[in-house]
Amino acid sequence: MSWTLRKADLDDLARGAALLGTGGGGDPFVGKMLVTQALGEAGEITILDPEELDDDAWVIPVAQMGAPTVVVEKMPRGTEPELALITLEKHTGRTADATMPMECGGINSMIPLLVAARRGLPVVDADGMGRAFPQLEMETFSVYGISASPLAMANEHDEVAIFDTGSDNARLEGLARGVTSRFGGMAHIAQYSMTGADVKRTAIPRTLSLASAIGRSIRLSREQRVDPVQALVDGLADTLYGYGRVLFHGKVIDVDRRTDEGFARGSVRIAGVGDEELEVQFQNENLIAVQSGVMVAIVPDLICIVEADTAEPITTEGLRYGQRVAVIGIATPPIMRTPEALAVFGPASFGLDRPFLPVETLEQPVLAE
Structure with missing residues (x-):
């Protein structure tokens, strides 16, 4: 069912979206502030259920592209994603009837809301990842036949670029990543234009609603003085994701993080009870969790790091020595687990020499090689 989003809803949505972003997807505070400002004029945004979207409606997703570490020091102006959408509309000769997130994340669930508020558009309650991934071709849209081209890109200086690599979405990622680096490590993009019928066929539905529900659950559990981490895990059972569990509790003892080729890459080590230790490797997003030599979760399943006492999500650029954290593993929706996906x-796809094993099968984890 479609619903209306107002300023009062943003805290819950940003918190839940940051959790689903698995460490990536951008800073939730930055995204929330951009949308709060835009809603000061627009008042509200329609969040459109994908089943209520006309089959012939034209939907243009928008997002921020670049290393999350850059956004900490380089705030968006706020006009860039709208410019990217306008540029793509002019290039294709088709005007958007709605916009949509490409991924979940603290900022990339917010960018479409910012554009919607500024353009008077609805936002489709769906996305192409159900989490966050670092590369443009890593979308269910791409997996199930939607071309990422043409892509429009804009920066804070009103510089724009158009790329069209036909059906080669991986080639498009490489070209756009290079220009993003020349833009200073961050750009805003519009791409994967599609019909409403394509959205229903290829998107992961109702992820904005899910993010709002997750954020609300965390907030209410704090107010009611119950364990917010356990409340979060329990709340996943009746969702499209269906399963989650706490993988590890401990303290961050080391963070190795660098910005490389437009990505934030590295790892975090977390010490638990006794000699137990968990290492999480990331490329913008968390990719694999290994506990004392034993794999406990791997991409595309979600690996989420949260503050132990509050369940507040921690992004990869926000990891710091001494934080007391819980690491949560969440099953990804079935559309993300097909052989094609x-x-x-x-x-x-991330250079990991491991098979994919669903997180729910790893309650008795396998030894990592």
Whole structure:
């Protein structure tokens, strides 16, 4: 069912979206502030259920592209994603009837809301990842036949670029990543234009609603003085994701993080009870969790790091020595686990020499090689 989003809803949505972003997807505070400002004029935004979207409606998703570490020091002006959408509309000769997130994340669930508020558009309650991934071709849209081209890109200086690589979405990622680096490590993009019928066929539905529900659950559990981490895990059972569990509790003892080729890459080590230790490797987003030599979760399943006492999500750029955290593993929706999907964003796509094993099968985890 479609619903109306107002300023009062943003805290819950940003918190839940940051959790689903698995460490990536951008800073939730930055995204929330951009939309709060835009809603000061627009008042409200319609969040459109994908089943209520006309089959012939024209939907243009928008997002921020670049290393999350850059956004900490380089705030968006706020006009860039709208300019990207306008540029793509002019290039294709088709005007958007709605916009949509490309991924979940603290900022990338917010960018479409910012554009919607400024353009008077509805936002489709769906996205192409159900989490966040670092590369443009890593979308269910791409897996199930939607071309990422043409892509429009804009920066804070009103510089724009158009790329069209036909059906080669991986080639498009490489070209756009290069220009993003020349833009200073961050750009805003509009791409994967599609019909409403294509949205229903290829998107992961109702992820904005889910993010809002997750954020609300965390907030209410704090107010009621119950364990917010356990409340979060329990609340996943009746969702499209269906399963989650706490993988580890401990203290961050080391963070190795660098910005490389437009990505934030590295790892975090977390010490638990006794000699137990968990290491999480990331490329913008968390990719694999290994506990004392034993794999406990792997991409595309979600690996989320939260503050132990509050369940507040921690992004990869926000990891710091001494934080007391809980690490949560969440099953990804079935559309993300097909052979076609795993070929695009499974472990091998990130250079991980591991098979994909569903997190729910790893309660008795396998030894990592």
